[in-house]
Amino acid sequence: MTTRKRSFWTWGFEADEPTEAQRAEFAARYSKRVGHEIKPPPIPKIDDIALRASRVAVPSKLSDWISTDKFDRVVHTYGGHGLELLAAMRGRFDNPPDAVAHPRTEDELEATLEWCQDKGHVAIPYGGGTSVVWGVNVPAQTDAAVTIDLDGLNRVIEVDETSRAARIQAGMLGPDLEDYLRPLGFTLRHFPQSFPWSTLGGWIATRSGGHYATNHTHIDDFVESVRMLTPAGWWESRRLPGSGAGPSPDRLVIGSEGTLGIISEAWMRIQKRPTFRATAGVLFDAWPVAFEATRRVVQAKLWPANLRLLDPTEAGRAAGLDGTQAILIIGFESSDVPQGAFVREAVAIARDAGGKIDDAAIRISDGSGEVTGRGGAVGAWRDSFIGVNAGLTNGLGLLSDTFETAITWDKWPEFDRVVRERVGRALKEVLGDSAMLSCRFTHVYTDGPAPYYSFSGDAALGSELEQWREIKAAASEAVIAAGGTITHHHAVGRMHRPGYDKQRPELFAAALRAVKTRLDPRGILNPGVLID
Numbered sequence: 093m094t095t096r097k098r099s100f101w102t103w104g105f106e107a108d109e110p111t112e113a114q115r116a117e118f119a120a121r122y123s124k125r126v127g128h129e130i131k132p133p134p135i136p137k138i139d140d141i142a143l144r145a146s147r148v149a150v151p152s153k154l155s156d157w158i159s160t161d162k163f164d165r166v167v168h169t170y171g172g173h174g175l176e177l178l179a180a181m182r183g184r185f186d187n188p189p190d191a192v193a194h195p196r197t198e199d200e201l202e203a204t205l206e207w208c209q210d211k212g213h214v215a216i217p218y219g220g221g222t223s224v225v226w227g228v229n230v231p232a233q234t235d236a237a238v239t240i241d242l243d244g245l246n247r248v249i250e251v252d253e254t255s256r257a258a259r260i261q262a263g264m265l266g267p268d269l270e271d272y273l274r275p276l277g278f279t280l281r282h283f284p285q286s287f288p289w290s291t292l293g294g295w296i297a298t299r300s301g302g303h304y305a306t307n308h309t310h311i312d313d314f315v316e317s318v319r320m321l322t323p324a325g326w327w328e329s330r331r332l333p334g335s336g337a338g339p340s341p342d343r344l345v346i347g348s349e350g351t352l353g354i355i356s357e358a359w360m361r362i363q364k365r366p367t368f369r370a371t372a373g374v375l376f377d378a379w380p381v382a383f384e385a386t387r388r389v390v391q392a393k394l395w396p397a398n399l400r401l402l403d404p405t406e407a408g409r410a411a412g413l414d415g416t417q418a419i420l421i422i423g424f425e426s427s428d429v430p431q432g433a434f435v436r437e438a439v440a441i442a443r444d445a446g447g448k449i450d451d452a453a454i455r456i457s458d459g460s461g462e463v464t465g466r467g468g469a470v471g472a473w474r475d476s477f478i479g480v481n482a483g484l485t486n487g488l489g490l491l492s493d494t495f496e497t498a499i500t501w502d503k504w505p506e507f508d509r510v511v512r513e514r515v516g517r518a519l520k521e522v523l524g525d526s527a528m529l530s531c532r533f534t535h536v537y538t539d540g541p542a543p544y545y546s547f548s549g550d551a552a553l554g555s556e557l558e559q560w561r562e563i564k565a566a567a568s569e570a571v572i573a574a575g576g577t578i579t580h581h582h583a584v585g586r587m588h589r590p591g592y593d594k595q596r597p598e599l600f601a602a603a604l605r606a607v608k609t610r611l612d613p614r615g616i617l618n619p620g621v622l623i624d
């Protein structure tokens with residue numbers, strides 16, 4: 093199991109951190125682009141960080157797994173949003189948790205939550221800390237807060253090969269889980285971009301989306317049953333392949349973002365590893381033609397594993413194209429069935445809609461397990477997706493972020509127009525000519541796409557937070573006004589609360605508050621997330 097130390101100023105582990113030299117080299121290239129010299133701030137040192145004294149006294153019987161250690165409190169202060177990493181880079185840890193718990197058994201988890209409950213300490217469940225929506229921070233105005241890191245509950249307990257399901261503890265990281273299942277010939281097949289650093293419990297709590305574009309890709313699809321500790325007791329659902337018995341208890345847990353309880357383990361549906369693969373990258377000269385082709389492919393219900401559409405800007409930035417063409421990346425895979433016929437069918441539909449690809453560029457493997465998505469524009473895009481590294485840019489004044497949503501096809505073209513117009517205007521006002529806005533579809537449904545917009549530009553050093561706030565407000569307002577969801581897979585956290593409050597029915601909000609009151613009467617679990 094992973095025992096590496098997490099980085100406290102960038103994504104991932106200390107081993108993922110770029111060096112000062114790599115940061116300097118990147119800064120030199122960036123300086124050339126912006127036309128003046130920018131020196132990267134020095135990487136912060138833990139000894140230089142001033143931390144508020146802990147406001148809790150850990151009882152001796154809990155001190156084996158709960159500590160007020162400085163590094164532990166620092167590393168659990170933030171999630172993975174760019175502005176959090178920026179604050180960390182600047183050595184600002186103004187509101188750390190007062191203690192961090194690492195329960196190794198469910199008994200220790202119970203004792204931790206009981207202590208928080210008795211004392212009224214806020215309790216923040218924590219998986220890999222990759223939340224990009226301010227889901228793991230200590231809320232302001234809190235008397236004392238304890239972060240409960242599930243990293244001690246990190247094993248596969250049981251595999252049921254007959255039903256193809258595995259009982260997995262919540263704190264298990266993505267790579268550890270796949271390392272366990274691989275020799276058995278299985279996979280969970282859930283790969284969010286943050287896969288190396290995030291956990292099963294975090295995925296369930298945030299309804300995360302994997303990087304497959306159609307069909308089963310959300311964690312929701314894989315949950316067979318869940319076990320969760322609430323301040324009112326244990327909540328455990330029955331293992332069932334399906335059930336029509338009233339509203340699903342699992343549906344309330346999935347997406348509860350640490351506000352109703354702490355997920356300790358789940359039975360998850362697993363599957364055989366793919367051996368047949370096929371890949372094609374189809375080019376389009378115009379964005380409307382490209383998204384129309386994507387709609388036609390998905391509505392043919394061929395269920396490609398990947399159907400990722402990049403607009404010309406995104407294709408230029410991430411797939412090495414010249415910025416004038418969109419690319420539709422089509423990928424198929426199966427453990428048992430050759431995929432050649434399916435990819436040819438999808439390519440025929442895309443060509444018929446105006447797409448271009450040579451037959452020789454369609455890659456099909458023969459069941460040997462050979463991968464087909466390497467090299468060319470498709471491979472370039474894959475490498476940039478997997479190699480994402482916030483540590484290089486952190487602190488240089490380059491403001492970049494993303495917002496993701498979903499919208500039905502009937503509204504999509506107008507939605508895209510409105511979002512680009514409003515967000516483009518805000519970007520121009522705030523970041524001037526350096527601003528860039530691009531879009532890709534991360535997931536595609538028969539009734540609509542999940543567009544994922546990226547923006548970036550040169551911010552005024554020291555004003556990044558205010559500048560970001562203006563752009564983010566414009567983006568959130570545009571998305572909600574044009575009929576989309578405030579988040580498709582990044583979750584609500586504290587960041588998306590205003591949009592979430594507008595989107596959900598008020599009676600549902602009241603019902604959720606009632607559930608929260610029953611399960612967590614003192615309101616200690618992750619206050620400010622989803623509900624007050």
Ligand SMILES: Cc1cc2nc3c(=O)[nH]c(=O)nc-3n(C[C@H](O)[C@H](O)[C@H](O)COP(=O)(O)OP(=O)(O)OC[C@H]3O[C@@H](n4cnc5c(N)ncnc54)[C@H](O)[C@@H]3O)c2cc1C
Nearest residue numbers: 219220221222223227284285286291293294300301350355
């Ligand atoms: C570079 C990057 C790429 C990303 N790509 C994707 C992506 O492709 N798809 C996607 O869906 N998301 C993505 N995210 C967002 C994030 O990774 C997901 O929300 C992920 O599911 C969080 O998992 P985690 O283990 O890190 O949870 P954390 O960040 O630790 O926690 C997230 C939320 O879940 C709660 N929580 C965590 N564990 C538990 C538990 N055991 N019980 C109850 N509540 C719990 C926390 O309180 C918090 O509210 C990305 C983030 C980054 C930084």
